[in-house]
Amino acid sequence: MELDFEHCYRAVDSRDPRFDGCFYTAVRTTGIYCRPSCPAITPKRQNVTFYVSAAAAQRGGFRACRRCRPDAAPGSPEWDTRADTVGRAMRLIGDGIVDREGVPGLAARLGYTERHLNRILTAELGAGPLALARAQRAQTARILVETTDLGLAEIAFAAGFGSIRQFNDTMLEVYARSPSQLRERRPVTRGEPGAVNLRLAYRPPLHAESLLEFFGARTLPGVDEVDGHTYRRGLNLPNGTATVTLQPGDRWVHATLRLNDVRDLAPAVARCRRLFDLDADPVAVDGLLAGDPALAAAVEAEPGVRVPRAADGFEMAVRAVVGQQVSVAGARTTLVRMLRAAAGASSGEPTPIPQTVTTAPATTSTAPPDLTGFPPADVIAALPDTAFGMPAARRATVRALAEAVADGKLDLDPGADRAETTARLTDLPGIGAWTAGYVAMRAIGDPDVLLSTDLAARRGAANLGLPGSAKALAAHGERWRPWRSYALIRLWRAA
Structure with missing residues (x-):
């Protein structure tokens, strides 16, 4: 996928957090890659290269900035919403398929040969499935090194590395620090002891109240619960079960994960992000929906409404x-x-x-x-x-x-x-x-589902002055593409 240099450089120069995860900035004079909102001094144009993925930047020989942590940036909204092979592959890699089933398993799920899949991903992302999975393993390992007291050998295999040597070499290459050095420098973490405590980044704004209200009305004993501003639920993961606690905050959702098997960290994080739709681009969604006078007031009153998604x-x-x-x-x-x-x-x-x-x-x-x-x-x-x-x-x-x-x-x-x-x-x-x-x-x-026959959606539409019949609502909703799912949530809230 081609990136427009001027567009990207302006985003970096303004430190615009909306583009975090959409592309990565590599600086040839320092050998470091950053997220667009990195607070460091804006590099000179002639020293900059832009990459679509962190894996591509790592493949180009750059290491992650220790200041802005680009590997922990929100996922690209494009890979989260695209229904094509690349979008599906990115979601499956995020869920840990390559670690569990290898590239052959990923290719089989997508219906391609390994060679052709590698060609497709490299053309779009600058890196193949192994490199993309390797970048995710490095981030998983860093989280475990900095937030748990697990032994480094245990972390290596829990993160999906095939050997201790591969683990050490990858961490040194990606972070310019050995695992033991990362542990020495690990930040002070706050949360439940014996759990993995981390922060899940998102692109603001996030209307957390709508998510908690939606989940709270549908909680099931033994499955999930909402307590004030906190959502807890059980997860069925590839290697066991887990309990996750999610608490929305300013720019972060604070997550506490209790895993029966630490190998499930990456899929657990991916499912938590899906639950709260954290990889969405609310500015793009709200910008389009606000163009409809019937939704403009609702968008202004409640910016950043997400689609409550599913972990299972x-x-x-x-x-x-x-x-x-x-x-x-x-x-x-x-x-x-x-x-x-x-x-x-x-x-x-x-x-x-x-x-x-x-x-x-x-x-x-x-x-x-x-x-x-x-x-x-x-x-x-x-x-x-x-x-x-x-x-x-x-x-x-x-x-x-x-x-x-x-x-x-x-x-x-x-x-x-x-x-x-x-x-x-x-x-x-x-x-x-x-x-x-x-x-x-x-x-x-x-992201583009409009249930125009839904009674609550039609009632909400009528309350907003929109057509109340299913056929007329479906016709009106054509102007909301490709974000009709987000419009549907707003219709439900208006009901």
């Missing part, structure tokens, strides 16, 4: 099916019934199924409840009919969905092909355009 694609799909034609509270009651039955099935003991569910907000306690994440697809598929508490047709839909995911016939990961996944969803009995669109928006990250 299967969980989101089940929530969408259960939520068809029922209220949020009704869907929550049904889901809790299912979760209790699944917990009993996993333990081998019957679990009482409540008839009602309290929706009182969580309270702070010295011993927070255990959050284990949503049950896997094979567990849900094996539940008896009495566990579902819903009409037979909808129960059959949940079963068909769970079986398709468990058998590998349906991919709901962020790297899935959006068009193919939508088609396979609608092929299942009982899943129509609304459900498939909802899953595409929240689980797969499609």
